[in-house]
Amino acid sequence: MADDEVVALYGEAGEVVGSAPRSVMRARNLRHAASSVVVRDRLGRVYLHRRTTTKDVYPGLLDFAAGGVVLAGEDPGVGAVRELEEELGVAGVSLEPLGVADYADAHTRYRAFRFVVTWDGPIRWQPEEVSWGEWVTVEELVRRLDDEPDSIVPDSVAVWAGAVRAWLGT
Template identity: 55%
Template structure:
């Protein structure tokens, strides 16, 4: 989220992938690695390309890594689709695109634990980066993106949750 405040209230999620009804401020969620929810949105164009970008060095989680999803943390009481729509607009300037739900997944490492709501959208308009979040970006084929995943350091959550889906694109 653009300019995310450390005091922003984040919905906490249980191991069943559902909200617990509790919330904590973003700073505590990060510090204590509390289980929450987040979104992944893959942006594709009508040529079948996927938008890849590099996170800025100032991001609070995985700064400077490459990513092929836009997304972020669900705020307390926020609907996953609305969160995903907000995040893809804030990060990449994708506004008015229809987000299609793909699946839900879970991710955990020593820095983040969350239930993911995964979406894809079709976008042929301009990409307008949020300068505080995106340092670089370009359209690539799914095959090239799969090569890039082995060559560059990408967001581990996006790779873990979305790689099987991305590999399925190569089969089509």
């Protein structure tokens, strides 16, 4: 991941309105787009991982979605495939689109392009982004969402909690 990669900027209606270097987008908290991919195995478990302490947003927190910024001129699905392979070493899978969701806080503002993939192969962490991970049941993930909300990145919780609870049936 290059600090000065050029990312697509998105308007409030979800349209591309320009581009900016990643460093400028972060410094000004400009609205952009990001892929958000939940990896599940054939047993229905979800891959939960810890972000490294060097990440520019939410360092050291747990995350159950892989993903990242959509580059200028990049299709969000292509970005999702790229990020999934970079972060977790997951490649050659079919993305199941689950729509978009918007997120904003003091650290980041973006349109999330959400996808789910099924993967039973090995997970290979990108050392700059992931420091640990494990497969957890949906029940365990929901328990963590309820009991340990401050340990999980807030944007993934915001854009995915409804879907995760639906997988559990709650």
